[in-house]
Amino acid sequence: MSAAASANRAWFPGLVLHTIIAQATYNGVRVLISYRTLELGGSGFVLGLMTACYSLVPLFLALFIGRLVDRGYATAVLWIGTALSILPVALAAIAPNLAVLLVATMSLGLGQLLTTVASQALIPQSFPASQMTAKFGHLTLGVSIGQTIGLPMAGMVADATSGNTAITNALWFMTAVSALTLIAAVIVMLRGRTPHVSRAEAAEGAQTPWTLLALRGMKPAIFSSMATLAAVDLMTAYLPLIGEQNGLSVTTVTWLLTLRTLASVVSRLFIGSLTARWRNLSLLWTASAVAGVSVVLIPVFSQPWVLGVLLTVAGFCFGLTQPLTMSWVSALADPANRAAVLSIRLAGNRLSQVAIPSAASALTIVAGSGIVFTIAGALLVLAGGVTWRNEHERW
Template sequence: MTKRSRTPLPGWLWLMVAAGVLTQTTANLVRPVTSYKLILLGWGETEIGLATAAYALLPLFVALPFGRLQARLRSPRNFVALGVLILAAGAAYLAVTNSVVHLMVASAVLGVGHLMFTIGGQSMVARRSKATQMDANFGWFTASFSVGQMLGPLLSGFILGGSSLAQAQAGGADLSFSINLALWVGAITSLIAVPVLYILRSTQPPPPTATQDLVTVEAGTKPSAMNILRLPGIASHMLAALALLAILDILVAFMPLVGESVGVSPMIIGALLATRGATSVLSRIFIRTLSARYSRNTLVLVSLIVSAAVIAVVPAVLGLGPVGIATAFVCMTIGGFTLGVGQPLTMTMISQAVPRSWRGTALALRLMGNRIGQVVLPIAASVVAGPVGPAGGIWFACAILGISGAERLINKRTGPNPPVS
């Protein structure tokens, strides 16, 4: 076991964590509320699947150019702040429109803002972190995402109340005001991140790294998508990252539908999603301890297989009364913890599988792969959910997790971490 020194988190990382909490609270408040807005307007699984795909469609085309841009910027602060403003604009756009086409466009705007923040943030972590600090720093940065994934659904559930839409409408209540209020709250929450980001000192240079590249390539080779994907392990790591992110998106989009189908209120659905986020925060806080004891390959494999197994249980038991709801919370607790482990480790694994100068582009390519999954998989999930019901969409995402885990087993990606030189 490699001895890890306990060093305090740098100030720039705390600021990025704070901004991450605010922006991810917005994203994870707005996205399930968008599903409820579509349900209220009379739309179903197909439209919700399309809205989820629209969130990732435009970012799919700009992820790689944005990653290359980050490699050339001295400081990504202005880029990240612009992303926050676009995120807020997308949330506000969702609040003011009732057109399904405009809702799709607004979801795409929201996705671009989220992408810009994520690319800028992960680029900063990759550039400013030593190899021995990378697991911990990515863990803290992604922990801020999990905090937002916890707070956003809690806020949405609190604002929308303890009755399902069908129950509220049967009682004569109009939830359109509450839905639009929640979207405006999301827009305002993300705007608070802008002054937080500007506390960062743009003239502060990244600290020098104390390690050599773990991977070298022939001089003059450009960091194109194909050249990155040819490097050993990259495609497998990106498949794992795609699967781990897809399940989060599909849970956020389809859990409201599952809840409505069995008469479970938005408050309980919000609490379930928040439980997933909270336990992911916990696992990411302890990511340094876990990666010191176990190899990254082992942890990612456990993340994929265990998450697939326990989350698949949630839609199956949710409609079985109090015992079923309690079981769903237990499964979300376990699944949230294991899901939280995988994402930051895939960031480290991709960063260390390419030359240092390629890291920004490689991480952007990872996001591009994630966005392909966010476009294709929700649409595929909605197709599955058509004949099977909304639970089918979640089971489909769990199957993708299982396939990614099987690929890693077949290709024997279960070895130790690469040595730090």
């Protein structure tokens, strides 16, 4: 094999490596920012504001970034996102007040948007349709690995440092970790340059968001993605409460959540084999429905082994739904609008992270914490039903 061919192949592993490091940074730093907020005198309201701003900024800029990527600027967007995955972490470490910390939080959220859109868009720009689901599976496998190692890594550094500087030291450590994305970004550059499209030329082929949303299958795909992400967030937030009510230790709950993440890693390892046996939409609606039933049953049982089975099944299904929806929306749009539809999907994810947990948490006041899992599971089952209908009927 020639050196040029080897370099051409190396860029995709570099992209997966970039994803692992970046996701480890986002997952670890977001928790550290919460502790930093409390150190600077922030209240529960301020914590909520930090969380909302992290998701709201990408919500408003997602489509604009997608249009830039569709014009051939994916690698430029990836570089800017890489910088905004490093500098805000250092800014959080030195933030003298909550206002500066809020800027750091918003910048990190923007960095995640930029790297995610660019990374996802490079796949349909580089591989044929027959390989997209497997490649998206590899990319989201990187997401799962990064999320798995990020929080423990940040926590261990914080725990190893005593005194008032523990969180600051952990933020500096995560800054150094995030800087490794620069090396991975250089490897991605081996892919070569994508030809740029002028603004006028891009405008000719660009479709409005409403036109893209009207594409048959677009709304079910986005809904499936939103339901999955909301379920993951709600499960992470409320399983500790369910565990406390059932007398489960913190260690047990942590291991249960780890089982869910590891199951997602396993499913993404084998997604290529699964999609070779079953149609993508059949696999998607089955995974959504099975995950929904598993999530609904979580507050019903208190035995750790039963909860472990439920979380493992749900995690395996979660690992399939995200890459399958990425592949679905990518196939719906023409090349001039593929990054745009991926951005709309990401915007839907961010909206779900703000709206669904807020609504579910309000209902816990009158219905108890179990209602959160009922809502999350019902949305997943509904998403499975909508996908099944899309596969079997012509709308």
